[in-house]
Amino acid sequence: MGYVTSLFARKVVAAAGGAIDGAAFLRGAGIDPEGAWDPKAMIPDGLYYGLLERIAAEVDVTDLPLRVGASMRLDEYGALGLAFKAATTLGASYARVERYARLWTSVVEYELRPDPRGTLFILHREGARRLGMRLSNEATLASSVSIARQVSPVPVAPLEVLIRHPAPRSVAAHEDWFGSPVRFDAELDAILFSREMLAQPNILGDVGISRYLADHLERELSEIADEVPLVTRTKEAIAQALSEGAPKMAEIARDLGLSARSFHRRLSEHGMSFQTLTEETRRDLAEGLLRDDRHSLAEIAFLTGFAEQSSFTRAFKRWVGMTPASYRKERVVR
Incomplete structure (x- = not known):
């Protein structure tokens, strides 16, 4: 059993809106609805997947992962969010996620892998691909693009998005949001970026601040x-x-x-x-x-x-x- 940050669960409930009893859904996942939105507060991954599945039983969740991803803000991610901002290029930002994502979750690992067309930012998550996990994977990929758009001076659009599970009835919302083809039933859960896109300098990139935050994140990792x-x-x-x-x-x-x-x-x-x-x-x-x-x-x-x-x-x-x-x-x- 692993853990994910409760921030993700809060974002999911907020994205579902008034169509559900948000407070009741959060309590069912072991989260105090009145508590602080603390990214360091963790919940078991099974509770998170169950939350997504209970929402899916009440509302159409085709575009819910996209709305969750769009709602993510780097300022809510603590030191890792700041480190993503301060990295000098978008590729360096994703390298921070590859290294320090354990601070957000113990069930997902990320990998930057060279590809003949560019670079793949891959999401690795083990376990049975139940509905909750599938929705979570989509939201994670959407979040990864959302936070990139917050630091880049140019529009961020992948070359392609790859998703391992079968497609929903319509993929129009996915392709519109990502601004690229989205291929379901793929071999990976990943985002393909051009090398030029990852080489783009970030708006607030700063070598000194980035180095300081990396040292802080190393200490946080050791404390886990x-x-x-x-x-x-x-x-x-x-x-x-x-x-x-x-x-x-x-x-x-x-x-x-x-x-x-x-x-x-x-x-x-x-x-x-x-x-x-x-x-x-x-x-x-x-x-x-x-x-x-x-x-x-x-x-x-x-x-x-x-x-x-x-x-x-x-x-x-x-x-x-x-x-x-x-x-x-x-x-x-x-």
Whole structure:
């Protein structure tokens, strides 16, 4: 399981507009609707994909990824957004993303790859290509072009956009927004740029500022490793407490030898929340138990902290896009 910045989820809900109950959708993804838009606050990727899929069940999402991409602003991306601006050329900006995208997400990697026609900016994301992931990939590609348009003195249009999954009913909106051909059912998720486009100097490019921000980003990358022990210990404590119901943060903090305030602060420093970790632990535990048919669905609901099986079923469908029974049927170990 990986993480994505909660900023993406907030942008998706905002782009969907009044057609959905935005606050309810954010709460379902473990995000406080009234909280700050903090790019360092992370949520599990499964919750993010589930959010997209629930929106797709209520509204037409053909052009939603494009609207999400168009809404992205570099000023909202923290130090990495500033580093993208300060890089001297558009190619150097994308090199910053290739190097430091781990600060936004742990489920996507980027690659700049030479191509006979120019340079490919490739999105790599592992896992089953469920609807939520497909929509996320489209939004990510759109975002990558959107932020380029914010730093370039000339109009930014790729030579071609490549998307691995099948096309929607119409691709007109995609080709109009990107300003280039968009090829679905491709071998890659990528944007093809000309060499001349990537060599364009950025409006605010500055060698000194760029070097300073790169040093800052290197420190942020090194700090990510520090979150693992606390997160691991927290998830283990949550898992042990779940059979007695949904655990309380103060009780888990006490088990870890921390005050509730210190516990909350340390998780927040790494973009984590207790609610997010509880959801992820429940999901991980449920998936493991469902792969073994020795436990009934009612028992699994109890072991993952749900008072009723129906509540467990709704939560699990939100997490992975299918019911526990369907998941077990596909993956049970005999």
